Amino acid sequence: MKWDEFFVTGEPMIYAAMVSIVVVSLAIPIALTYFKKWNWLWMNWLTTVDHKKIGVMYILSALLMLFRGGVDALLMRGQTAIPDNGLLDGQHYNEIFTTHGVIMILFMAMPFIIGLMNVVIPLQIGARDVAFPRLNAISFWLFFAGAMLFNISFVIGGSPDAGWSAYFPLASLEFSPTVGNNYYSLALQIAGIGTLLTGINFLVTILKMRAPGMTLMKMPMFTWSVLITNVIIVFAFPVLTVALALMTLDRQFGTQFFAMQSGGMDMLWANLFWVWGHPEVYIVILPAFGIYSEIISAFARKNLYGYKSMVVSMVAISLLSFVVWAHHFYTMGHGVMVNSVFSITTMAIAIPTGVKIFNWLFTLRKGKISFTTPMLYSLAFIPIFTIGGVTGVMLAMASADYQYHNTMFLVAHFHYVLIPGTVFAVIAGFHFWFPKVFGFMLNEKLGKLSFWFITISFNVTFFPLFILGLNGMTRRMYTYSESTGYGPLNMLSMVGAVGLAIGFIILVYNIYWSVRYSPRDIDQDPWDARSLEWSTHSPVPEYNFALIPTVNKLDAHWFAKKEGKPLATGKYEPIHMPNNSGLPVIMGALFFFWGFFMVFSWWIPAIVFGVLILGTLAYRSFEKDHGRYISVEEIERTENALRGAQHEN
Amino acid sequence: MKQLFPAQHVMGFLFSLLLSLVALVAVLFDLSFTAGMTILVVTALVQAGLQLFLFMHVKENAESKTLYLNILYALFVGLVTIFGTLFAMRWGYMVK
Ligand code: HEM
Ligand SMILES: [Cu+2]
Numbered sequence: 036m037k038w039d040e041f042f043v044t045g046e047p048m049i050y051a052a053m054v055s056i057v058v059v060s061l062a063i064p065i066a067l068t069y070f071k072k073w074n075w076l077w078m079n080w081l082t083t084v085d086h087k088k089i090g091v092m093y094i095l096s097a098l099l100m101l102f103r104g105g106v107d108a109l110l111m112r113g114q115t116a117i118p119d120n121g122l123l124d125g126q127h128y129n130e131i132f133t134t135h136g137v138i139m140i141l142f143m144a145m146p147f148i149i150g151l152m153n154v155v156i157p158l159q160i161g162a163r164d165v166a167f168p169r170l171n172a173i174s175f176w177l178f179f180a181g182a183m184l185f186n187i188s189f190v191i192g193g194s195p196d197a198g199w200s201a202y203f204p205l206a207s208l209e210f211s212p213t214v215g216n217n218y219y220s221l222a223l224q225i226a227g228i229g230t231l232l233t234g235i236n237f238l239v240t241i242l243k244m245r246a247p248g249m250t251l252m253k254m255p256m257f258t259w260s261v262l263i264t265n266v267i268i269v270f271a272f273p274v275l276t277v278a279l280a281l282m283t284l285d286r287q288f289g290t291q292f293f294a295m296q297s298g299g300m301d302m303l304w305a306n307l308f309w310v311w312g313h314p315e316v317y318i319v320i321l322p323a324f325g326i327y328s329e330i331i332s333a334f335a336r337k338n339l340y341g342y343k344s345m346v347v348s349m350v351a352i353s354l355l356s357f358v359v360w361a362h363h364f365y366t367m368g369h370g371v372m373v374n375s376v377f378s379i380t381t382m383a384i385a386i387p388t389g390v391k392i393f394n395w396l397f398t399l400r401k402g403k404i405s406f407t408t409p410m411l412y413s414l415a416f417i418p419i420f421t422i423g424g425v426t427g428v429m430l431a432m433a434s435a436d437y438q439y440h441n442t443m444f445l446v447a448h449f450h451y452v453l454i455p456g457t458v459f460a461v462i463a464g465f466h467f468w469f470p471k472v473f474g475f476m477l478n479e480k481l482g483k484l485s486f487w488f489i490t491i492s493f494n495v496t497f498f499p500l501f502i503l504g505l506n507g508m509t510r511r512m513y514t515y516s517e518s519t520g521y522g523p524l525n526m527l528s529m530v531g532a533v534g535l536a537i538g539f540i541i542l543v544y545n546i547y548w549s550v551r552y553s554p555r556d557i558d559q560d561p562w563d564a565r566s567l568e569w570s571t572h573s574p575v576p577e578y579n580f581a582l583i584p585t586v587n588k589l590d591a592h593w594f595a596k597k598e599g600k601p602l603a604t605g606k607y608e609p610i611h612m613p614n615n616s617g618l619p620v621i622m623g624a625l626f627f628f629w630g631f632f633m634v635f636s637w638w639i640p641a642i643v644f645g646v647l648i649l650g651t652l653a654y655r656s657f658e659k660d661h662g663r664y665i666s667v668e669e670i671e672r673t674e675n676a677l678r679g680a681q682h683e684n
Numbered sequence: 685m686k687q688l689f690p691a692q693h694v695m696g697f698l699f700s701l702l703l704s705l706v707a708l709v710a711v712l713f714d715l716s717f718t719a720g721m722t723i724l725v726v727t728a729l730v731q732a733g734l735q736l737f738l739f740m741h742v743k744e745n746a747e748s749k750t751l752y753l754n755i756l757y758a759l760f761v762g763l764v765t766i767f768g769t770l771f772a773m774r775w776g777y778m779v780k
Binding site for chain 2: 369
């Protein structure tokens with residue numbers, strides 16, 4: 036391979052990106068050295084096993100990836116804003132919608148959800164950490180390694196360009212000879228293993244580490260949604276792991292699972308991809324449902340309506356999510372029988388989802404609603420998501436789908452589900468739990484401003500796409516002629532996309548503003564909320580709860596406040612905590628390099644790094660680490676300090 | 685001494701070896717496809733049950749209800765994936 040093939044050349048935008056990457060990657064170490072922050076970074080963040088810090092790192096990475104995916108989106112909208120535009124050529128457009136799709140789903144939505152899960156779940160169930168803190172750090176670093184590997188593809192070697200679904204035969208070596216799709220298979224593989232480990236970790240955490248008295252039916256709804264999500268993760272991700280391994284074998288080791296020459300079956304990839312892919316969309320939506328349930332009941336000042344039916348409908352959704360995948364390829368040669376069966380299962384999902392919508396509405400009914408930023412997102416979610424859901428039922432009808440399939444109508448539909456569903460939820464959750472983690476609130480005025488920008492612009496961006504799709508504009512189309520008449524609506528959509536960008540900039544500015552100016556003397560329960568995480572200090576001490584609370588009903592914290600009885604009594608005892616470890620971040624780095632060399636089929640270094648990875652596993656097997664104890668004196672000191680800080684106000 | 689000897693487990697171990705040998709018959713001898721498949725499926729099922737109950741102690745766990753639920757869920761997903769794929773990609777593919 037020659038150097039001019041190694042680096043992507045000939046594109047001014049990519050040169051600019053290269054320069055900025057070099058500048059940033061020089062600036063960070065220089066700044067760290069100058070401000071003498073290496074030690075701080077290593078001790079407090081890189082080696083941490085604390086679920087709250089890991090959650091924060093997940094969320095920071097997700098915001099970073101939201102930026103990357105958003106720039107991709109703006110470029111696409113910019114290209115299609117006017118007919119016969121020359122901003123991007125066809126190849127570049129292909130690469131950008133592929134990286135946009137992969138990054139938004141796997142490296143933005145997933146880590147954002149997992150980040151909130153990390154921050155909130157142990158607090159919400161009254162635990163001191165997750166079940167396997169070290170494994171949790173490994174999950175994060177594997178995700179991070181995968182994300183970084185995927186992101187360097189556009190300057191080194193070239194990005195994947197076969198869509199986020201990477202269908203064969205297009206994604207095969209024959210039709211995609213560059214290393215782009217190797218990046219796809221290996222980066223997703225590494226990040227996917229991290230997600231699978233998260234799934235196991237949180238399943239065990241929720242099943243085994245709940246506070247005394249918290250039976251399954253007394254868990255907060257967010258915890259329930261995360262429990263079910265992790266069940267789906269554990270059962271769906273292995274399918275992706277296998278499919279990606281087969282893809283790697285096909286592309287780099289000459290097998291023919293999906294390539295058609297020697298009896299392989301190209302459609303089998305699409306099949307396996309969606310066997311994972313459809314449950315995946317529920318993996319990003321169910322926790323969102325949980326977040327909304329928490330926020331709506333907190334700000335309607337009422338308990339959640341229909342708790343049991345919420346749980347039952349989530350379990351039903353999780354089972355149904357595994358039996359609908361073929362609705363993604365109604366038009367690719369299946370008989371009437373297959374299409375009918377999958378149409379019916381797909382429409383059936385609307386039932387439990389509808390149940391949940393009505394439960395939220397009944398929770399709001401006669402509530403004393405306070406319109407905070409998180410609540411605004413939750414209220415906007417209900418009608419907008421319903422449009423996404425109704426168009427989903429339209430797409431579910433196999434015969435009608437012959438009209439909608441792979442048009443802009445579909446693109447509008449899934450953004451109408453993913454953005455109010457997942458993105459609004461994680462932003463709402465971010466505003467909601469921010470004071471818990473950092474001890475000060477995000478500014479409400481700026482929060483509401485960015486809410487209005489985001490919600491209105493979202494509809495301006497995506498509603499026109501429904502009409503464009505019905506008028507025949509296909510998906511993944513990089514340009515069109517003026518005579519098609521697609522111009523004006525695409526321009527409108529571009530205006531919306533700019534509005535969205537402004538909304539997100541205000542959101543980031545809000546973080547900056549609040550870090551500098553937001554008052555620090557807030558109460559531990561600033562929203563007057565309902566679940567256990569609000570019964571401990573903000574910011575949360577390392578050990579979460581000095582005394583583990585005892586729970587006797589749903590929303591125990593709320594009732595404890597009303598009755599003025601503390602949830603936990605007794606004397607402090609030394610608290611056993613896990614030690615930090617550098618191994619996870621080292622493993623992440625090794626996986627990154629292993630993946631990088633695998634992408635280019637440079638076998639010798641790939642084997643070396645593979646052996647080093649095994650070495651870290653072996654090292655861990657012989658390592659003796661029994662954790663450490665926080666002494667009673669130290670707990671007292673921390674508690675008094677935190678309590679004092681709150682009494683000053 | 686007698687109580688210490690894990691008779692049940694040794695028997696189980698021998699039995700699982702035996703099952704593997706029986707499964708080998710399917711390849712070693714020239715059986716018809718149906719006969720071979722029947723042998724494989726039956727020995728596999730017995731083998732899985734043996735492993736779960738004898739060596740993985742599903743029954744002896746305090747939370748065996750959760751475990752059974754989990755196994756049921758796994759069976760559901762596994763069977764749906766396999767037979768759904770056959771349904772979508774073989775029986776119902778490229779037909780009218
Ligand atoms: C923030 C504003 C966003 C804008 C303006 C936007 C815009 C777009 C556009 C223009 C396309 C390509 C349409 C085509 O030519 O086929 C697209 C595709 C896609 N988007 Fe977005 N998007 C946004 C956010 C998101 C989010 C948050 C997600 C997921 C959580 C997402 C997931 C996807 C996926 C999966 C595709 C399909 C990629 C493919 O065709 O392979 N997008 N988006
Ligand atoms: Cu689907």
